Amino acid sequence: MTTTSMKDVARAAGVSVGTVSNVLNRPEAVAEETRARVLAAIADLGYVRNDSARQLRAGRSRTVAIVVLDVANPFFTDVVRGAEPLVESAGGVVTVCDSGEDVRRERRHLELLEEQRVLGLLITPVDDSSASWIERLTGRDIPVVLVDRGAGRHPHCSVAVDDVAGGRLAARHLVERGHRKIAFIGGPSAIPQVADRYEGCREVCAESGTELEVFATPGLNFQAGREAIEAMLGREDRPTAVFCANDLVALGALQGLTMHGVKVPQECAIVGYDDIDFAAAAAVPLSSVRQPRAQLGRTAAQLLFDEIAEGGDHTHRNVVFQPELIARASTALEL
Amino acid sequence: MTTTSMKDVARAAGVSVGTVSNVLNRPEAVAEETRARVLAAIADLGYVRNDSARQLRAGRSRTVAIVVLDVANPFFTDVVRGAEPLVESAGGVVTVCDSGEDVRRERRHLELLEEQRVLGLLITPVDDSSASWIERLTGRDIPVVLVDRGAGRHPHCSVAVDDVAGGRLAARHLVERGHRKIAFIGGPSAIPQVADRYEGCREVCAESGTELEVFATPGLNFQAGREAIEAMLGREDRPTAVFCANDLVALGALQGLTMHGVKVPQECAIVGYDDIDFAAAAAVPLSSVRQPRAQLGRTAAQLLFDEIAEGGDHTHRNVVFQPELIARASTALEL
DNA sequence: CCGTGTTTTTGAATCGTTTCATGAACGGAT
């Protein structure tokens, strides 16, 4: 069953292919009666546009790619959901790529996306090493918006949340609750978000003379949080509070603590980061630093289309949101 | 900056485009020295293949699409992760589409995927109304594998878990624990998984003379679970246990109960479905019916590629896995 | 019936690959 093409439709309707194309793309330019005939033929033959041909001609696809660190992290799915409506209303399609915090996977995705001549790219880069790869795309006139990551000196638009401020918020909250020894759980430190959140935390601890211990993890997931707790509980004189680089880690930590009979928040307080839905839902509801996830996605998409629209004379914009601490049961106790 | 094409590379290397193409696709067929020259030109000009043109010529893309009910549900992300390695090792690319349990969104995705002439499709259909749409793709020689859903009389391969058996497992577990009045929380009932899980539960309740009350929800998410609990707590003589159609709903229910001071499992037991990581991680670890998520994805991909390989003389296969009940704290008490 | 202006339709060129029938170049063997 050879796929039916415009040529077949044209023949069936007794018109030229140009006319069929017009019916599809600028229906107002073709006479009522002809249009009806063509549409009938289309329905009749079950014709469906061939997107590859279309793209080839257009020189560009309608796909906006979003490359995230971890699709299983609700933070990112919410970002994607924020971006989707805007992209779709602009006639685009969203494709989500998961780098899994792995530079090699990220790179493979970028190569593929470049081959696909995507319309634009929203990306949360794994670390700085991807910068030059990302700029290749920019060089190919594919606009790129960095998500959850300040552009720094890179030539891109960006949407970010001030992670250093977020780290400060979390630490200050714990210090105010009377904690004198805090653990930071997260990693790898090459991930900018991790580094920034730690930095904010470190500042506040230094100022307030609070002891800070780092438990580095190989990734930002549930498993990592649980394992870090194992390590922590082995120690004498353990911290009375932990600040986790994101909520998945925090939930893992919560489970680890609970499994070892350590009461939260009585014996160990927890602050997470992202305020995903599961955080409030945990049986010890998690205090967390909230980021405007959906808005992050929405704004990123907006910046992307602005850049596309403005074309040459576009100046990059860097939007920074402020995070907010949501205090819940996991830090409800004053020491 | 007009994108550089094979023609440019050919000119730069002093060969014909055919040769450039060969260097890329069957390097062994071109002389060592020429190949080097071409590769140098490619690197030099920063040439990148144009996938649209390639696809146009090939008549088919390398994309395998996975259409899921809810990307934010870890169950589906795990299914996707199960499928990915196999697809990628076969030189394909995975694209994930979220129907959001909405038939209209699902349909839009199918249309798009058809235009894209995808290599194959793994789909968890929202309900039966999509059957005819899905068969359009089949008619276009695009192999389709149903995921988490028996094929029934539809002409497709499928990978599923016996949801009726799962429902039975859950109900039997609760009945054995001494519960005489159970609530089923989930919906919409048009979703086959919901209907099947309910059916299994209903059977066991009928056999054992257990009272069963249904709290229908508009969707299978966190929010829905919490709201259902609100409704349930309004009643006199409330159930002593709830069986939720999936873990997101169960986690929502858990939070709702906890918020109202209802102790789990002492005053109300909970069984979820899917056994996502968060289930074990909840502060009252959730009993749940486990499905082999990753294997579901892996097998689906396998069936898809088998079908592609076998071509015409392919007979559809319908793989069914058995679910398994994982008992945890949320049902730890005998009444 | 002609000229003019407007609305429709046409058909060829183009996008960048892949494929494949031909042809060129080269090395032996006769």
Add this chain to the structure above:
DNA sequence: ATCCGTTCATGAAACGATTCAAAAACACGG
């Protein structure tokens, strides 16, 4: 020198849509 078999390289013909200049069709007043 000729012939034959390999190995490589070539160039034109698809693939299926979009675009656009030019042609055709039509309307209408004079």
